[in-house]
Amino acid sequence: MSLNPILLMGGSGAISQHTARALRAVYPEVPLLIGGRDLAKAERAADQMGNARGVVIDATAPDLGLGDRQVSGVVVFYMDHALAALSYAQKRGVPHLSISSGVFEIAPEIASYIHRPDAAPIVLGYEWMVGATTVSTLNIVKAFGRVDDIKIGALVDEQDTGGPTVATDFEHLNRMLPAALTRREGIYVWREGEDSRTRFRAVDGTEIDANGFSSIDVVGLAAATGAPNVQFNMAIATSSTRRQNLPMSTEIIIEVAGDDLHGKPLRTRHAVVHPQGAAPLTGLSVAMILERLLGLDGQPPTSPGLYFPYQLLDATTYLERLEREGGELRELQQ
Incomplete structure (x- = not known):
């Protein structure tokens, strides 16, 4: 299947790299965009991952500085207090997964979902190891x-x-x-x-x-x-x-x-x-959630909604991949 790149924001970090590795193990052709504030660092990470490009993210811009570039999903590996990535994902109708916030910080994401419940699937990925x-x-x-x-x-x-x-x-x-x-x-x-x-x-x-x-x-x-x-x-x-x-x-x-x-x-x-x-275990979880969100596993892509990670992960498949x-x-x- 033809797929637009998955945007990994904060993509040069350890968890992002393990996520890419877990995706590559099953879906080697999935393209990635490695987003960060430092282009050289993002490009180095992209070179290591393969089939990836480094891009600069401007969190103050509605398009994140990406212009008309298309993406299939957005993963945020740091605390996005401005919800810039969530707003971007909702406007484009693509899945959004954020993994770093605390339980006390979910209100802004829930408010964004309530106002646009049919825009995109949103995953509250704050569970331990996602x-x-x-x-x-x-x-x-x-x-x-x-x-x-x-x-x-x-x-x-x-x-x-x-x-x-x-x-x-x-x-x-x-x-x-x-x-x-x-x-x-x-x-x-x-x-x-x-x-x-x-x-x-x-x-x-x-x-x-x-x-x-x-x-x-x-x-x-x-x-x-x-x-x-x-x-x-x-x-x-x-x-x-x-x-x-x-x-x-x-x-x-x-x-x-x-x-x-x-x-x-x-x-x-x-x-x-x-x-x-912790990083590879978290990366496996993120990769498998992306599989389900985008329908890489052969099932229909996940419908718009608000999800916990465990609602998207099949236990048998997850434990097999873990082993x-x-x-x-x-x-x-x-």
């Missing part, structure tokens, strides 16, 4: 007849910086998010102070000090499962692989409690693990 957590959790809860409690523990290795853009985004979120949105006994609360401090066990069983984190995964999982208790905790510490003198990795601990399909108590503990860290990359959804001992 769907890796929610897709895996929702696959796990298929074994449950009722879900009472979901606890997510995200462990980011201290060496897994993800590049300057990711570091800046984390700094922003940590500064703006003193409290952690949590569902407790069916009520949404904000954990802060001592109430936000907790611990979880890493893949190797090590107890990790963590803090509550305001991830949009909480509201998505609560809405999808009806679980009255959902919390998300994050820690930046040594990953389980590095404690074994292996390269650093990223891991997401998923603990679910409730009743099984026969009404008997059930408690499970799993981990999503990627041996190369192909060396990652896995692993069952752990209680």
Whole structure:
């Protein structure tokens, strides 16, 4: 199929490069536009990706400085506070995916969607690793007849910086998010102070000090499962692989409690693990969302609407691709 280039804004960063790599592995002919403020840097990234061109982005211009150049979709890898990319995508009726905002920053995007609901598909890609957590959790809860409690523990290795853009985004979120949105006994609360401090066990069983984190995964999982208790905790510490003198990795601990399909108590503990860290796992998620949005997978392109990543990602296909990359959804001992 003939396809206009996909615009990757902030496209010279690590996550963008992993996204391009994941796309290239399945769809080598998909053209890309690598957008940034520095043309030379964008062109270097484009040369590395192949079948790509570097362009300068002017976020103050309605056309982003691209003139009449056509694109098939827009992905934003940094915090676009002016929603310049979203406005651009809506005017052209192409999909928009942004991955860096916090749960407290969704109101502007929702307002833009409400005023133009038929303009384009818009993906709130702020889930942890852009769907890796929610897709895996929702696959796990298929074994449950009722879900009472979901606890997510995200462990980011201290060496897994993800590049300057990711570091800046984390700094922003940590500064703006003193409290952690949590569902407790069916009520949404904000954990802060001592109430936000907790611990979880890493893949190797090590107890990790963590803090509550305001991830949009909480509201998505609560809405999808009806679980009255959902919390998300994050820690930046040594990953389980590095404690074994292996390269650093990223891991997401998923603990679910409730009743099984026969009404008997059930408690499970799993981990999503990627041996190369957060960037390739995030890049895989972004690439697979783009596949679904644009219909690269042979199905009709996604209709205009407002979506969570897990609504677009097929769990079976996602986990197969994850395993192909060396990652896995692993069952752990209680």
